[in-house]
Amino acid sequence: MLRAKFAWLALWGLAGLGACATDADMAPAWEVPGTEVPTNFPAPVYPAALNPPTHEAFALGRTLFYDPLLSRTGDVSCGSCHQQQVAFAHQDHHFSHGVDNLLGTRNAPALQNLRWRAEFMWDGGAKHIETMPLAPITNPVEMDETLENVLRKLNADAGYQQRFEQVYGSRPITSQQLLKALAQFTASLTSSNSRYDHYARQEKGGELTGPEVRGLAIMRQKCSTCHAGELFTDETYRNNGLDRSFWADSGRAHITGRPQDVGRFKVPSLRNVALTPPYMHDGRFRTLREVLDHYDSGMVESGTLDVQLRRSGAGPGISLTENEKTDLLAFLQTLTDTEFLHDKRLAESR
Amino acid sequence: MTFRSFTFLLFASLATTLSACKDDADLTVPAAGTLDIEVDNVVGTAPLALNTGTYFTPLGQQFTVSTFNYYITNVKLKKADGTEYAEPESYHLVRETDAASKAFTLNNVPAGDYTALSFVLGVDSVRNVSGAQVGALDPANGMFWTWNSGYIYTKMEGSSPQAGGNRQLVFHIGGFKKPNNTICTVSPSLNGAVIQVRKDRHPTVHLASDVLKMFTGPNTINFTTLSNTMGGSSSVLVADNQAAGMFRVEHIHAN
Numbered sequence: 157m158l159r160a161k162f163a164w165l166a167l168w169g170l171a172g173l174g175a176c177a178t179d180a181d182m183a184p185a186w187e188v189p190g191t192e193v194p195t196n197f198p199a200p201v202y203p204a205a206l207n208p209p210t211h212e213a214f215a216l217g218r219t220l221f222y223d224p225l226l227s228r229t230g231d232v233s234c235g236s237c238h239q240q241q242v243a244f245a246h247q248d249h250h251f252s253h254g255v256d257n258l259l260g261t262r263n264a265p266a267l268q269n270l271r272w273r274a275e276f277m278w279d280g281g282a283k284h285i286e287t288m289p290l291a292p293i294t295n296p297v298e299m300d301e302t303l304e305n306v307l308r309k310l311n312a313d314a315g316y317q318q319r320f321e322q323v324y325g326s327r328p329i330t331s332q333q334l335l336k337a338l339a340q341f342t343a344s345l346t347s348s349n350s351r352y353d354h355y356a357r358q359e360k361g362g363e364l365t366g367p368e369v370r371g372l373a374i375m376r377q378k379c380s381t382c383h384a385g386e387l388f389t390d391e392t393y394r395n396n397g398l399d400r401s402f403w404a405d406s407g408r409a410h411i412t413g414r415p416q417d418v419g420r421f422k423v424p425s426l427r428n429v430a431l432t433p434p435y436m437h438d439g440r441f442r443t444l445r446e447v448l449d450h451y452d453s454g455m456v457e458s459g460t461l462d463v464q465l466r467r468s469g470a471g472p473g474i475s476l477t478e479n480e481k482t483d484l485l486a487f488l489q490t491l492t493d494t495e496f497l498h499d500k501r502l503a504e505s506r
Numbered sequence: 507m508t509f510r511s512f513t514f515l516l517f518a519s520l521a522t523t524l525s526a527c528k529d530d531a532d533l534t535v536p537a538a539g540t541l542d543i544e545v546d547n548v549v550g551t552a553p554l555a556l557n558t559g560t561y562f563t564p565l566g567q568q569f570t571v572s573t574f575n576y577y578i579t580n581v582k583l584k585k586a587d588g589t590e591y592a593e594p595e596s597y598h599l600v601r602e603t604d605a606a607s608k609a610f611t612l613n614n615v616p617a618g619d620y621t622a623l624s625f626v627l628g629v630d631s632v633r634n635v636s637g638a639q640v641g642a643l644d645p646a647n648g649m650f651w652t653w654n655s656g657y658i659y660t661k662m663e664g665s666s667p668q669a670g671g672n673r674q675l676v677f678h679i680g681g682f683k684k685p686n687n688t689i690c691t692v693s694p695s696l697n698g699a700v701i702q703v704r705k706d707r708h709p710t711v712h713l714a715s716d717v718l719k720m721f722t723g724p725n726t727i728n729f730t731t732l733s734n735t736m737g738g739s740s741s742v743l744v745a746d747n748q749a750a751g752m753f754r755v756e757h758i759h760a761n
Contacts, residue, residue, distance in 0.1 A: 206637070281654040286637035290645060290652035303646045331646040335638035411654050413686060413738045 188214045189501050190271065190346035196356045196386045197348060200271040202285050207339050213323045215505070217341030220334070222504040225309050226289075227299035229255040234292065234338075237264040240502055243428035243493075244268060244345060250439025254298040261297075261405055263439035265424060266432050268347040268496070272387055278421045278437045280393060281411045285343055286335045303331055310334065345502065347427050350493040356386065364490060371487025374480050375426075381464050382423045388491070393420035394462040397455025397472050398436060407437065419460045427491050444485055452476040537617040537705035541583070544609040544710055546756070547574055547602050549717045556602055564722045567729050569666035569675060571717060574602040575649060576660040577629050577642065580691075581612060583701065584622040591615055597629070599642040599649065600715070620701040623711060623755070624693035627748055628659035631682040631689065654737065656680055659688060660748065662720060669733035677720060679744050681737040688737070688745035694753040701758060710759040716752055723747035 188209040193200060207213075220226065222235040237252040238244040244267035246252045252264045262278050276282040282291050292298040293306060310316045311328045320329045323337065352372075354362030364372065375383070384390040393408040399419065402409075408417035421437045435441040441450065455465060455472040465472045476484070496502075547554040549561040549571070557572055578600060581593045593612050601607045633643060634656040649658045660679040669675055681688045694713065701709055721727040725743040735741045 282652075283635045283655045284637045287645065287650070287652075287655050290650070290655070294652045304648075307646060330640065331644050332638040332640050335645075339637075412683070 186501060188340075188344060189499060190344035194346070194348035194353065194357075194386075196353060197269075198272065198385065198387070201274045202271045202339075202343055204271075204343075207286075207336055207343065209340055209344065210323070212319070213337055213340045214344060216319050216323055217337040217339065217344075218502070218505065219319075220338050221341045225313075226293055226301060226306055227255055228301040228305070231255070232299050234289070235504060237292075237298075238267050240499075241497055242266070242431045243347065243497065245432040248433075250434045252298075254295070255300045258297040258300075260295075262437050263434060265422075266428060267342060268345050268427055269387055269425065270345060271343045274391065275422075279408050279411045280422060286339045288342075289335065289338050307331060307334065341502075345496075347493040347496040349495040350427065350491045352487075352490040353493070355490070365486065367483045367486040368490050369487075371483035371485070372490075374476075374484055375487055378474050378476070378480075379426075379484075382462075383426050388426035389423045392423055393417065394423055394464075395419040395421075395458060395460045396451075397458070397461050397465055398438075398440070398450075400456050400458050402458075405437070416460055419458055426488060428493055428496070430489050430492050431497070444488060445481070448476060448481045448484060452481070538614045539617050539703040539705050540708055541612040541615050541701060541703055542609060542708065542710040543578075543581070543612065543713065545578070545600055545713045545715050546608070547600075547717065548714050554602060554717060561718065563718065563727070563729070565726065565728055567666055567668040569664050569668075569729065571602075571662065571664040573661055573663040574717060576600055576627060576715070577649070577657065578625050578627065579629055579642075580626040582624045583612075583615065583620040583703075584624070585618050586621045589618075591618075591620070596625075597633070597642040599647055615703045617704050620703060621696065622693055623696060623701070624691055626689060626691050627745075627752065628680070628689040629657040629682075631687075633657075634682045651678075651680065651737070656682055656737075658736075659745075660720070662717060666729045666733065668729040670730065671733075674733065675729065676734045676736070677741075677744060678736040679720075679741045679748070681741060686738050686742055688741050690745055690749035692749055692753050694755045696755055696758065699755075699758045702760060707761050709761065712756040712758070714754050714756050716754070719750070719752040720744050720747055723750040 188211060191204045191209045222233050224231050224233040224236070226233060232254055237246045237249070239247055241247070246264035250263055251259045251261065253259055265278065270276070270285055273285065274283070276285070276288045277291065282288040290303060293301050293303065307329060310320070316329065317327060320333055320337070321327050324333045351362060351364065354360065355364050356362070382390055382392065382394060402419040406418045408420040409415065430444065433442055433444075435444070435447050441447050451474045453473060455461070457472060461472055465474065467473060467475070549559065552559065552561065554571060554574060556574070557570060560568060560570055562568055578598045579596055581596045581598075583591045598610050599607060629643065633639060639645070643657070649661060650656070651658060658678045658680040660677070662675070662677040664675040665673050666675055667673060679688050701711065703709065721744075724746045727744065727747070732740055732743070735744065
C-alpha cells in the first residue's frame with residue numbers, strides 16, 4: 157500500500173517534470189532582436205544595458221506598437237504608419253493619415269537602427285528614444301491622445317495590467333513603464349543584414365556585382381559627406397535645395413528658432429531606401445531616379461542651402477553622369493535587408 | 507596562565523576596536539536634521555486665487571490666472587564657510603491646484619548653520635534628455651513638450667483683455683539649449699537669517715513665488731505684444747524676470 161502510494165507519487169512527480177519540459181519547449185526559443193551590436197556598426201547611443209531586453213518586455217512593447225488603443229479614436233497605431241515590409245516607413249504615402257483621416261505634413265520616416273540615434277524625426281525635435289512616442293501620440297493630426305488617457309485605458313485593461321506587472325512588478329501601469337516597454341520594441345529594430353552588410357563584413361552572401369561595387373565607390377566619393385559611415389547618415393540637418401523658401405515647413409528651425417536652420421531637415425539613412433518611397437520630408441519624389449536627378453540638376457538656391465552642395469561655376473548640385481546614376485541605383489538595392497523586413501519577431505502577433 | 511592572558515588580550519582588543527569604531531562614527535556621521543520648504547504663490551501682495559482673482563501688471567494690464575505650475579529642483583544649502591549640502595534626486599513640481607505640492611521636506615540634512623539657499627527654477631539639461639522619468643518629472647504631469655522634447659519649467663496660463671486674439675495668456679517657459687536656455691538658478695536672500703539644522707529641530711523656510719515678477723523686472727512684458735510663448739527667445743525674456751525676483755523668502759521658522 158505504502159509502496160504503491162510512493163510509486164504513484166513518483167509517477168506524479170515525473171509527470172510534473174514532463175510538464176516542465178513541455179513548458180520549456182513552449183518557452184520562446186528565440187532571442188530578442190537587436191540586442192547585439194553588429195560588428196560593422198559604431199557604439200550605440202542607447203545601449204541594451206539602459207533598458208535590458210527581455211522576452212516579456214519586448215513582446216509587450218510590440219503589442220503596444222501595434223495597438224490602436226494609443227490613439228484617441230482607437231483606430232491608429234504606431235504600426236499604421238510604420239509598416240514592417242517597408243522598413244517601418246509608410247508604403248505609398250507621401251503624408252500619413254492620423255485620427256479622423258487628418259493628414260500630416262511630413263513623410264513618415266523608416267524606423268530602423270534607432271539605438272544609434274540621439275535625435276528623432278525630420279527636425280530632431282524628439283531627443284530620446286523613450287520619450288519620442290509622446291510626439292505622435294499627442295500630435296493632433298496623428299494619434300491625438302493624451303498620455304493620461306493612454307494610461308487610463310491601459311490600466312482599465314486586465315491583460316495589460318497583468319503583462320506590465322509581470323515585467324515591472326508593480327501596479328498601476330506608469331508612463332515610465334509604458335515608454336520603456338515601447339523602447340524595448342523600437343530599439344530592437346536593427347537592420348544590419350543587407351547584402352551590403354555581408355559584403356562589408358566579408359561574410360557569405362556578400363557578393364556584389366560590378367555595377368554595385370562601382371555604385372558603392374561613387375556613393376563613398378560623392379554622397380558620404382552626409383550619408384556617412386555604416387549607418388549612411390551623419391545625423392545632421394541640411395538644406396538640400398528642394399525649395400527657394402520654406403514657408404510651409406521651416407524644418408530644423410521649427411525646433412531651434414534659428415534663421416540659419418530654415419529649410420534644414422535630418423539626413424536620412426540610405427538603408428532599405430529602395431523600399432521607402434516616396435522620398436524627402438514631404439514625399440515629393442516617387443522614385444530614386446527622381447532623387448538622383450534632383451541632386452544632379454534639380455536643386456534651387458536659397459539662403460541656407462548646404463555648402464557641400466555648391467558647385468563653382470554652376471548651380472547647386474552633385475554632378476552625376478547617367479552611368480553613375482545607374483550604378484548608384486544598383487548599389488542602393490544592396491542596402492535592402494530582407495531578413496529585417498520579414499523577421500517574424502517584429503511582426504504584429506495575432 | 508597562557509589561556510587567561512589570551513582571553514584578556516582578546517577582550518582588550520575587542521574593546522579597543524569597538525570604541526575606535528564608535529569614535530569614527532562620531533567623527534564622520536554628524537547628526538542630521540530636516541528642513542521644510544513651503545511656498546506660497548502670490549501676485550504682488552495678494553495671495554494667488556486661480557480664475558477668480560483679478561490682478562494688474564505694472565503696465566496696468568488686467569489679468570487672471572488659471573494655471574500656475576513650476577519646477578523647483580537641485581535644492582542646495584550653503585554654510586558660511588562655503589560648504590554645501592545638495593539634496594539628492596532633488597525634483598519638486600509645485601502646482602497651485604495641489605496644496606501638498608507646495609511643501610516639501612529635505613531629509614538627512616547635515617546639522618549646521620546654513621546662510622544661503624539656492625535652487626533651480628527649471629530642470630537641468632541632463633534630465634531633459636534622459637528618457638522616461640518618474641515622480642515630479644513624469645511626463646504625465648503635463649509639464650513636458652512632446653514635439654520639441656523637454657520640460658516646461660513654468661506653466662502660467664490665464665487671460666487678459668489686452669492679450670491679442672482669444673485674450674488667452676499662455677506662458678510656457680522652458681528650453682535648455684543656447685541661446686534659448688531658460689534654466690535659472692535662484693538664491694533668494696535669507697535677509698541675514700540663519701537656517702539652523704539640528705537633530706531635534708524642524709526649521710521651515712517660507713518662500714513666496716510672485717506671478718507678477720514674470721512680467722516685470724529686466725524685461726517689461728506687454729500682453730499686447732507677448733501673450734503666448736512656448737520656449738524660444740520670448741521665453742528667455744520671462745525667465746530673466748523670474749531669475750531676477752520671482753522668489754523671496756518671507757520668513758524662517760526656527761522650529
